Amino acid sequence: MIRVGVADDQPLFCAGLQMMIESQPDLEFAGTAADGLQAVQLARSARPDVLLMDIRMPGLDGIAATEAIRRDRTGQLPRIVVLTTFDRDEAVAAALRAGADGFLLKDATPDFILAAIRTVHDGHSVIAPKQTTELFRALARRRPEAIDSLSVREKEVFLLAARGLNNGDIGRTAFISEATVKSHVRSILAKLGLVSRVQLVAFAYENGLVR
Incomplete structure (x- = not known):
């Protein structure tokens, strides 16, 4: 419910x-x-x-x-x-x-x-x-250099999340658990100075990381 x-x-x-x-x-x-x-x-x-x-x-x-x-x-x-x-x-x-x-x-x-x-x-x-x-x-803040602070796995999760995949889909695609996905997403948001997945998508879109 x-x-x-x-x-x-x-x-x-x-x-x-x-x-x-x-x-x-x-x-x-x-x-x-x-x-x-x-x-x-x-x-x-x-x-x-x-x-x-x-x-x-x-x-x-x-x-x-x-x-x-x-x-x-x-x-x-x-x-x-x-x-x-x-x-x-x-x-x-x-x-x-x-x-x-x-x-x-x-x-x-x-x-x-x-x-x-x-x-x-x-x-x-x-x-x-x-x-x-x-x-x-309006949402995006240009910080492409911040992407370099992400680990290889975090970059993978970032791009999947930016495409709109949920935690379950990301986990199945990347062969990791949903709990691990959640941990990566929290870390990604913190490193990029973002507070939501909406901002993550906006960041990726405005910086040409996804289309």
């Missing part, structure tokens, strides 16, 4: 997401938050597996809330998907830099949102299928 929380200051939008989530046999609704501070509290108290986070909320916004949740080391952290009404929004790039695992447009279809929840929960990243190139350019 995947527990899903929603942070958004629009009650009708939250109610719609709640109905959609509760209609699915493999999803469980974990609660709502009307602002960023409540979102941080929801992440700590309800421990959702996935948190849908609006970027623009009163008080603490979705970017600051994402940063606060990522700093929390008291338990398992949720996968965070930020929601926005704009597909060319620098705030989206800022949220992904803060540690979000992807972003969706609020006008996405219910099927797309449900698929995104399951995909993020499985360890993948989700990017709304519009203006991806512009977003990657």
Whole structure:
């Protein structure tokens, strides 16, 4: 069962997401938050597996809330998907830099949102299928020399992850365990100064390491 929380200051939008989530046999609704501070509290108290986070909320916004949740080391952290009404929004790039695992447009279809929840929960990243190139350019930081700090095996895992493979697929391709893949990915992100697999893909794309 995947527990899903929603942070958004629009009650009708939250109610719609709640109905959609509760209609699915493999999803469980974990609660709502009307602002960023409540979102941080929801992440700590309800421990959702996935948190849908609006970027623009009163008080603490979705970017600051994402940063606060990522700093929390008291338990398992949720996968965070930020929601926005704009597909060319620098705030989206800022949220992904803060540690979000992807972003969706609020006008996405219910099927797309449900698929995104399951995909993020499985360890993948989700990017709304519009203006991806512009977003990657906004995210990427040119540090090709940092690649030299990776071991041979880490470079192999890096390129597989940059192609969008999940941990299981990487393990089968590289003939290593999923636990070893996770360890390599953590090391790669640390060495490259990245905080999520979305940023890893953006880094690889902008530096011409994958197409």
